[in-house]
Amino acid sequence: MKIIYKILSVLILIIPLFFSNASAENLPHSSPGWFGGPTSSPFGYRVDPVTGAVGAFHEGIDIEVPLNTKAPAVADGTVTFAGWAGGYGNYVEVTMPNGSMYAYGHLNAIFVNVGDTVKKGDVIALSGSTGKSTGPHMHIEYKVNGQAVDPYHFYTSAGWTLEGAVPYEEGNPENGKNYQDEVIDFQSYFELSFEAADTFAKILVAITKAINLIQSHIIALLLSLITLDLIIRYTYSIFTNNKEGFLQSLTERLFKYSIILAFIVSWAIIAELIKNFAFEVADTAYVGSYNNEYLIADPSILFKQVGHLYKNYINNSVMGIVTFASPTIQSVLMNIPGISFVFELYYLLILCLLTLTLLFAAYIVCYISWTIVFFYLTIFCCLIGLPFSAFKITEKKPAMMYKSLGLQCLHLAIISIVFNMMYTYFTSLDQNDIGIGALILCMVNMGCLAFVFPSITSKINGAFAGE
Structure with a gap:
């Protein structure tokens, strides 16, 4: 298969020698105001027109131009980027002889490729509304030493x-070329799961605040219950004429009350120690790419790794070569009988694999996030149960919660180890040796993990129930 890739790559490099592109159209550019448009959004801080975020920094200027307006090169240079750039949509960047760069974003079509030399006035693209945009316009930038600066003077001069x-x-x-047609927008796939992970993080913050808030009230509850217990026992000793028995048990009870009070006061520290113990056990049992606490704290990192995996595959495969080839090469290849149909099936296969992988990944991320939430909820419930564990009539239920906390600690350690093993496998794949088999294997591994996690939980719950 690698030999086939290399042969196709050589053919793609040779074909342009026989099929050269026509010279670029050049717009007249000698008179003042030969191109441009009214500024709709200046350089600098602004309210984001899409998200409404206040204080978003705009690294260029937006000018109002109709859809599909011919966009000329503002100066001579070499194309250093031509493709999809996330929120900027179709994006072209040109580096000038002095090392500074200018760029256009939200384009509807691009006429140049990386490495092309352009002259001032050459039509290199058409304006549009691709990417993060509210309507047809043209985003223009100017960069010096890689840093965006106010492009106003550069363009007007x-x-x-x-x-x-x-x-x-x-x-x-x-x-x-409209790169939106060929690019898999990973962010659109990830958005829901990122929001879910963020929601779980907010729940954890709320639980932590609740633990800190209720701690003082739990102490007051314990003191009230102790007072009530002592009053009832003393009153009973009077009626039964057994004050000696009351005094004999008082020392033991005060010691027990003190221990429980100490637990309540230091419960936040104890909970942190329990969590750290779970991760230390996991780190001792398995050493992966990252420590287990780092991965479990932000399981959505799995999505980034899946994105890198597929990006590397697309960039280093026949699919990537054909997808991002020049229009001339594409037209030649697509006119070969059967190539177009095979390419569409190939693209559909990759998209299906990506979709299944991300569905499994979304389930895993949500499951891990819920495991953390449940762990902290157990800690919260144990804190509430602490005052009642001081009394024989109510000590049974808190004892069950402490057993549950121990099992949740074990559960967290096991989930961390399994997740770290899978993530380490993903990061260990050679970026230049990722084939279709590796993508399928990753999808299968992700699917197996999605079924293994509930099985682990079931076994833990069975142990809790004494099964």
Whole structure:
């Protein structure tokens, strides 16, 4: 299979020698205001037009231009990026001879490829509304030493106007490349699970605050119960004329009350020690890419690893070569009988594998998050039960909760070890040797883990119930 990849790669490099692109269209650019548009969003801090976030930093200027307006190069340079750039949508970056760069975002179509040389006025793209956008416009940037600076002076000194509309020329998007059609938007897949993980994190914060808040009230509850218990016992000793028995048991009871009071006062420290013990057991049992507490604290890191895995595969596979090849190469390959159909099936297979992998990953992330939440809920319930464990009539239920806390500690350690083993396997894959078999194996491993976790919980619950 690797030999086939190499042969196809060589063919793709040779084909452009026989099928050269026509020279780029060049717009007149000698008169002032030869291109531009009214500024709709300036450089600097602003209210994000999509999310509404206050204080979001805008690294460029947005200008109002109609959809599919021909976007010319503002200066000579070499294309250093042409493709999909997340929220910027279709994005082109050109590096000038002095090392500074300019870029356009939210484009509807791109006419250049990485490595192409462009001249001032060359039509390199069409304006659009791809990525994180509220409507047709053009995002323009200027970078010096890799840092975004206010692009206003750079563009106006090149003859653009950023104050008003100019006569626009409409282009045909079918002649260009829309990378949105070929890019798997990992973020759209991950969004729901990231929100779920964030929700679980907020629940943990709320439980922690509840533990700290209730701690003082639990002490007051214990003192009230102790007072009530002593009054009842003393009154009973008077009626039974057994004050000596009351005094003999008082020392023992005061010692027991003191121990429980000490537990309540230091419960937050005890809970942290129990959690640390679980992770220390896990780290001792298995040493992976990261320590277990780090992974369990943010299980959504699994999504990032899946994203890296598929990105590396696409970039180093036949699929990636064909997908991101020049329009000329694509037209030649797609005209070969059967190639187009095979490519569509191939793309569908990768998309299905990604979807299944992410479904399993979402389940695993939510399951791990719930395990942490349940662990802290058990700690919270044990704290509430502590005052009642001081009295014989109510000590049975708290004892069951302490047993549950021990089992949850074991549960957390086992889940951490299994999750770390799988994550370490993902990170150990050679980035340049990821084949379709590795993707299938990762999906199967993820699916097995999704079934193993409930089985572990079932065994733990069985042990708690004495089965």
